[in-house]
Amino acid sequence: MITRTSPIPKQQRAVVRSGSGSTATTTIQTIDVDLPGPGQILVRITWTGLCGSDKALLHDEWAGFGVAMTPQAKGVAGHEGVGVVVAVGEGMENRWNIGDRAGIKWIAKTCGECEFCLSGVDEVNCIRQVNSGFTAPGTFQEYCVADGRYTSKIPDGVSDEDAGPIMCGGVTAYVACKRANVKAGQWIVLPGAGGGLGHLAIQYARAMGMRVIAIDGGDDKRELCQKLGAEVFIDYLSTPDIAAEVRKITTHGAHGVIVTAATKTVYATAPTYLRPNGTLVAVGLPADPSILAGAPPMLLSLKRLNVVGTVTGTLKDVEEALDFTARKIVHPVLVKGKLEDLNSWVEKLEKGQLAGRAVLQVAKI
DSSP: OOEEOSOOOSEEEEEEEESOGGGOEEEEEEEEOOOOOTTEEEEEEEEEEEOHHHHHHHTTTTGGGTOOOOGGGTTOOOOOEEEEEEEEOTTOTTTOOTTOEEEEOSEEEOOSOSHHHHTSSOGGGOTTOEEBTTTBOOSSBSEEEEETTTSEEOOTTOOHHHHHHIIIIIHHHHHHHHHTTOOTTSEEEEETTTSTTHHHHHHHHHHTTOEEEEEEOSHHHHHHHHHTTOSEEEETTTOSOHHHHHHHHHSSOEEEEEEOSOOHHHHHHGGGGEEEEEEEEEOOOOSOTTOOOSOOHHHHHHHTOEEEEOOSOOHHHHHHHHHHHHTTSOOOOEEEEEGGGHHHHHHHHHTTOOSSEEEEEOOOO
């Protein structure tokens, strides 16, 4: 039995991928609205974030790694969607009410039974997970069926448009700060600090008491990073030796570095920013498989460096990341658009023309 508002339309607008590879585009199409089955809810999407992962999936940038949008996604990407619950499937009546606000993430569903789920802290590696916009239709549509157990509740004090980017970009930056193992009062370096992930990492790092060195290019990025709390800004466009500048500021190098800028140059130089026992966190995902995260064995061994990776976060991590926004500590810097203009926003993302995070309005409530 389904509990629902009335009426729910039979069809909806959705942005659907056309073509494949780097020339793929999207078009607004009319598709059916699916109703939730047992254990599911139906969310009317109000806002959805635009993530670099969406661009990568739409353009098959990760096909060389065996990661490409599957037929089950029906050409609908998006994994930072927030909206209102309009129908509740059987078994979810005690968890969700009509009108509750819900957030849909990259991990749409976990099995709850595999070794990683049962560990209690590592369900992001669930071997049977379902992913929005990858193995299930994503949030670039007006109505999205979601798993009732794994969908996040949005707390009071967090707007839909602010909550969207926290579903992926925010929680990824938050977990990266935790993985960096940098204590309060210690230095962390953030290459790409003015971007969608980087500007959130500045805020989470500051909230944890870290001293932030932001790296990016141009006066606009400088202004943004300093406004968000970066103690030092290094402009890579005018700084010939960034590692030397980091050492000048920190004496022995930074305690951690989070790489959100997915370029060969940054991944090659980032380990040189670190002091002994420092940690590099790989977050940015280059399409080029020849780009490696790490350092020559001599440098790794002599400095006893740590190289770790992270991707998104657990259900509990999302709850914690949202709490920073509810308490007015972390606030995504947003540029807003319409779902109909997705192609132009993807192009801006491709050219690095977005400062902060892009969110697209889907429906009005």
